[in-house]
Amino acid sequence: MWQQRLTQLVTACHWIGSKGWAPATGGNMSVREDEQWCWLSESGRDKGTLTTDDFLKVNIATLQAPSGRTPSAETGLHTLIYRLFPEANAVLHVHTVNATVLSRIEKNAQLALSGYEMQKSLTGQQSHLDTVPIAIFENDQDIAALSARIEAYAQQHPLHYGFLLRGHGLTCWGKDVSEARRHLEGLEFLFECELKRRLYTTE
Numbered sequence: 001m002w003q004q005r006l007t008q009l010v011t012a013c014h015w016i017g018s019k020g021w022a023p024a025t026g027g028n029m030s031v032r033e034d035e036q037w038c039w040l041s042e043s044g045r046d047k048g049t050l051t052t053d054d055f056l057k058v059n060i061a062t063l064q065a066p067s068g069r070t071p072s073a074e075t076g077l078h079t080l081i082y083r084l085f086p087e088a089n090a091v092l093h094v095h096t097v098n099a100t101v102l103s104r105i106e107k108n109a110q111l112a113l114s115g116y117e118m119q120k121s122l123t124g125q126q127s128h129l130d131t132v133p134i135a136i137f138e139n140d141q142d143i144a145a146l147s148a149r150i151e152a153y154a155q156q157h158p159l160h161y162g163f164l165l166r167g168h169g170l171t172c173w174g175k176d177v178s179e180a181r182r183h184l185e186g187l188e189f190l191f192e193c194e195l196k197r198r199l200y201t202t203e
């Protein structure tokens, strides 16, 4: 099961690379093996050309990688998502221009998406008339501190689909690689629309 997920993740990484969403080694990706373990991209790799050998088995509770190799610098965000959301089986983190810029233009702690048909690309969304809040967290080089802030937020608010790191990028997830890809592509489309709307209108 997880082996198939990992193969699908490698394909997703190549797609992300072809879109230019993981420039200059930015981004990281993972899939869950089970309750205890996940497979995370090795730190510092070009994420658009990864193979299955570039993913490291990581303990979700301890963040340890038995191989001794170094998993993503943002391992703590992936393991947090697997701990918080038992239904999440794939996590994608990207550095898209739209996510990076929009998260700086929006000064609030949430980006409110509404009025877009493409909101329905997000699981459970049924109408453009609803508002989908996407949390924005201040970026932090201290990933343990950032994880603690995200965990505290998640205890008070619903946290669906993904979150933005201000000036950094988007982290999103799904019940499988296919759903995580749809959330990524849907959110990225919505971010681009929202950026353009803000450029061309004053509302």
Ligand SMILES: CSCCC(=O)C(=O)COP(=O)(O)O
Binding pocket: 024, 025, 026, 027, 028, 041, 042, 043, 044, 045, 071, 072, 073, 074, 093
């Ligand atoms: C030039 S990318 C800076 C680090 C980062 O934000 C990222 O997503 C990649 O880090 P990793 O350790 O996963 O390669």
Ligand SMILES: [Zn+2]
Binding pocket: 026, 027, 028, 074, 093, 094, 095, 168, 169
């Ligand atoms: Zn990053």
